[in-house]
Amino acid sequence: MDRYRIYSKHLIERYGEKVYKVPVNLPGTCPNRDGAVSHGGCTFCDEEGSGFECLANTLSIQEQIRKNQAFFRERFGANKFIVYFQAFTNTYKPYAQFIEEVERAANEEDIIGISLSTRPDCINDRYLDFLCQLKTKKKLEVDIELGLQSVNYHTLSRLNRGHTLAEFLDAVIRIKKRDIRICAHIILNLPGDTELDVVENAKIVSALGIDYVKLHSLYIVEKTLLGSQYLDKEFTIISLEEYVARVVTFLAHLHPDVVVQRLVGKGPKGKLLFSNWDTSWWKIKELIETRLEEGDTYQGKNCNYLNGKALRHLEEGFDLQIEEQPDGKIRTI
Numbered sequence: 642m643d644r645y646r647i648y649s650k651h652l653i654e655r656y657g658e659k660v661y662k663v664p665v666n667l668p669g670t671c672p673n674r675d676g677a678v679s680h681g682g683c684t685f686c687d688e689e690g691s692g693f694e695c696l697a698n699t700l701s702i703q704e705q706i707r708k709n710q711a712f713f714r715e716r717f718g719a720n721k722f723i724v725y726f727q728a729f730t731n732t733y734k735p736y737a738q739f740i741e742e743v744e745r746a747a748n749e750e751d752i753i754g755i756s757l758s759t760r761p762d763c764i765n766d767r768y769l770d771f772l773c774q775l776k777t778k779k780k781l782e783v784d785i786e787l788g789l790q791s792v793n794y795h796t797l798s799r800l801n802r803g804h805t806l807a808e809f810l811d812a813v814i815r816i817k818k819r820d821i822r823i824c825a826h827i828i829l830n831l832p833g834d835t836e837l838d839v840v841e842n843a844k845i846v847s848a849l850g851i852d853y854v855k856l857h858s859l860y861i862v863e864k865t866l867l868g869s870q871y872l873d874k875e876f877t878i879i880s881l882e883e884y885v886a887r888v889v890t891f892l893a894h895l896h897p898d899v900v901v902q903r904l905v906g907k908g909p910k911g912k913l914l915f916s917n918w919d920t921s922w923w924k925i926k927e928l929i930e931t932r933l934e935e936g937d938t939y940q941g942k943n944c945n946y947l948n949g950k951a952l953r954h955l956e957e958g959f960d961l962q963i964e965e966q967p968d969g970k971i972r973t974i
């Protein structure tokens with residue numbers, strides 16, 4: 642039995658076969674770098690803006706899609722693809738350019754979905770209306786991956802994110818109105834965040850009905866502000882065991898319908914001051930799965946806080962269950 646909803650399995654259930662994401666890397670920037678919101682970007686971001694696993698951005702959209710598709714077709718016999726606009730902020734561009742780029746991707750062969758990674762403050766009604774029309778016209782799935790990182794707005798401020806929780810909530814409400822899917826990107830070991838923030842991350846994602854989550858561990862890249870703070874010992878990183886425990890706690894509080902795209906991230910090679918406790922991502926994933934088994938924990942186990950939790954015992958037919966504890970005290974369950 643899977644103890645959490647696994648993205649690859651969800652895609653197979655939905656499309657009847659394996660679906661592959663083909664990354665697209667376009668030259669771009671971000672309002673948190675070019676001065677529109679702030680200069681310098683998030684304290685953890687390097688100049689590649691998360692595009693390190695992509696092909697060179699000098700290739701056209703079509704070339705990148707076709708090269709990646711050829712690789713997946715040859716290696717895995719892939720037939721269905723989601724174009725993943727990954728690097729930088731993919732909706733931060735003039736409207737005409739945005740629609741042209743997305744349409745180009747949507748017109749390629751065997752594309753069943755478009756996934757756009759962006760910031761919560763780079764989504765508005767006009768851009769969303771276009772995506773909504775495209776979705777219907779081309780019968781495509783569209784999802785928007787929003788970088789949230791943490792629901793703790795004090796943490797967001799320390800990271801120089803340039804937005805708070807409010808922009809995220811606003812974006813989610815607007816996207817949901819158009820029946821477009823949402824993925825929330827969250828880092829579970831940000832400096833300053835505690836177990837309480839981990840639980841609140843899961844609760845807010847669940848309460849908003851977000852479709853996907855992508856969890857990451859923090860990696861620290863050379864020549865970033867976070868890198869300098871790390872070298873100056875301004876903060877410490879929690880241990881691997883603590884990270885694993887946080888993921889388990891997050892999953893236990895996460896609504897069972899949310900699909901988990903990732904439990905741990907991968908950092909860019911060669912430029913890192915810290916990444917995944919020098920442990921491969923798949924070993925960390927195995928460790929998380931082992932801890933879930935050992936604790937008989939599963940996604941949604943503690944998701945008991947939605948829809949008026951405190952009213953439940955007043956509902957007709959509600960059977961208040963009580964349990965005697967070893968110390969003789971009575972507890973309601």
Ligand code: SF4
Nearest residue numbers: 671682683686690729
């Ligand atoms: S929003 Fe994304 S691309 Fe922009 S600075 Fe932050 S991490 Fe980098």
